[in-house]
Amino acid sequence: MGYRDVAKIGIGGPVGSGKTALVKHLVPDLVDLGYEVGVIANDIMTQEDADVLRRAFAETVPEDLVRGVETGACPHTGIREDPSMNLAAIDEFTEWNPDLDVVIVESGGDNLAATFNPELADYFVFVISVAEGEDIPRKRGPGVTQADLLVVNKTDLAPYVDADLEVIDRDTREVRGGDPYVFTDCKSGQGIPTVREHIERVLFA
Structure with missing residues (x-):
């Protein structure tokens, strides 16, 4: 596998939407399926999410393949405008492990406008939370x-925030225009296998 020749999954979304919880489910699943996985957690000036993931993956992912990137600016800067720090971390991952199959890049908490630079993410997953409001x-x-x-x-x-999942499903279907979406509960793991299947279908076909 050549320089930076590795599948890259970008996971973005607002603060508290469940990005880290999703990553904590996806990585062990991918490892169990035989994939070599690296993980990058972006934040403004902290290693908090990276530390959480290092502890979570202590038995499944080598510590050298879990990295925190401190952007020092709005979270979208490091994933969209100037992804150089993330790309440098991916380069180091591939040097340490030439057999690496995929790197998951988690954005710091951002707003609904967050997107990934195409050079940084081959597949872009965006996470929103029902708790953010039925109209999101x-x-x-x-x-x-x-x-x-x-x-x-x-x-x-949903029952605790007066959100109607049928309304959310209807509106999501309309705004997505046929593109895929999945309802999940990361606490119980509901919907996670479907997310993983979408990723596998696209990246590892």
């Missing part, structure tokens, strides 16, 4: 409309 799909942010896969997470919270 109708706001039609670029993350919601342009992601390769939209994940509508925290479906278990």
Whole structure:
């Protein structure tokens, strides 16, 4: 495998939508399927998410393949405008492990306008939360409309925030225009296998 020749999955979404929880499910699943996985967590000035993931993957992913990138600016800067720090980390991953199959790049918490630079992500997953409001799909942010896969997470919270999942499903179907989306509950793992299947179908066909 050549320099930077590795599949790259970008996972973005607002603060609290469940990006890290999704990554914590996906990585062990991919490892169990035989893939070599690296993980990058972006944040403004902290290694908090990276530390969480290092602990979570202590038995499944070598510590050298879990990296925190501190952007020092708005989270979208490191994934869209100037992805150089993330790309450098991916280069180091491939040097350490030439057999690496995929790198998951998690954005820091951002807004609905967050998207990934095409050089950084071959497949873009955007995560929103039911708890953010029933109308969030109708706001039609670029993350919601342009992601390769939209994940509508925290479906278990719908009864507690007066959100109607049928309404969210209807609006999501309309704004996605036929592109795929999955309803998930990362707490129980519901919907995670479907997310993984979408990723595998595209990246590892």
